[in-house]
Amino acid sequence: xxxxxxxxxxxxxxxxxxxxxxxxxxxxxxxxxxxxxxxxxxxxxxxxxxxxxxxxxxxxxxxxxxxxxxxxxxxxxxxxxxxxxxxxxxxxxxxxxxxxxxxxxxxxxxxxxxxxxxxxxxx
Numbered sequence: 001x002x003x004x005x006x007x008x009x010x011x012x013x014x015x016x017x018x019x020x021x022x023x024x025x026x027x028x029x030x031x032x033x034x035x036x037x038x039x040x041x042x043x044x045x046x047x048x049x050x051x052x053x054x055x056x057x058x059x060x061x062x063x064x065x066x067x068x069x070x071x072x073x074x075x076x077x078x079x080x081x082x083x084x085x086x087x088x089x090x091x092x093x094x095x096x097x098x099x100x101x102x103x104x105x106x107x108x109x110x111x112x113x114x115x116x117x118x119x120x121x122x123x
Contacts, residue, residue, distance in 0.1 A: 002026040002112040004096045009117030012086055016121070020081040022096030022114060032099045034072060034079040037107050038092035039116075047105040048094070051079060059104065064090075086121045093118050 008020040022034065035050040049060040051070045058070055069082040079096060094117050097110035 002028050002098060004098060004112055004114035006094060006096050006114045006117040009094060009119045011120045011122065014086060014088055014121055014123050016086050017082070017084045018086065018119060020083065020094055020096075020117060020119070022079045022081075024077040024079070024096075024098060028077055028098065028112075033104055034070075035097045035100065035104060035110060036070060036079075036081050037095045037097060038090075038119075039095070040089075040092040043092075045095070045107045046092075047107070048081070050100070050104045061105075083119070086119075088121045088123045091119060091121050 003025045005023045006020060012018050031053045033050055033052050036048040037045045038048050039045045047061045048064055049068060049070045051058045051072050055072055067085045072079045096114040098112040100109040102109035
């Protein structure tokens with residue numbers, strides 16, 4: 001059993017920053033790639049980014065590249081998502097996911113998910 005718990009969401013003005021964290025527990029392996037996804041109202045779950053074992057490789061979705069940064073601390077079993085220059089269109093529920101089997105960009109490839117944390121960016 002693997003448990004993922006996201007934290008750090010909230011309300012922020014456009015142009016601001018937030019840092020999300022994902023704490024992993026249970027039968028989690030530090031070699032698991034860890035991903036972030038988001039889901040906006042009425043939209044499908046969207047790939048935000050993923051980080052491999054020991055911090056490499058790292059891939060980002062087109063809409064967040066250059067603004068968001070993913071990092072991980074294997075000793076603490078945590079993954080973070082630093083979000084800068086936030087825009088109203090970044091408003092979504094953000095999810096942490098682990099252990100993809102297949103494409104790292106595909107939500108259906110991931111075996112474990114957190115419950116999500118809401119990020120709201122006001123204009």
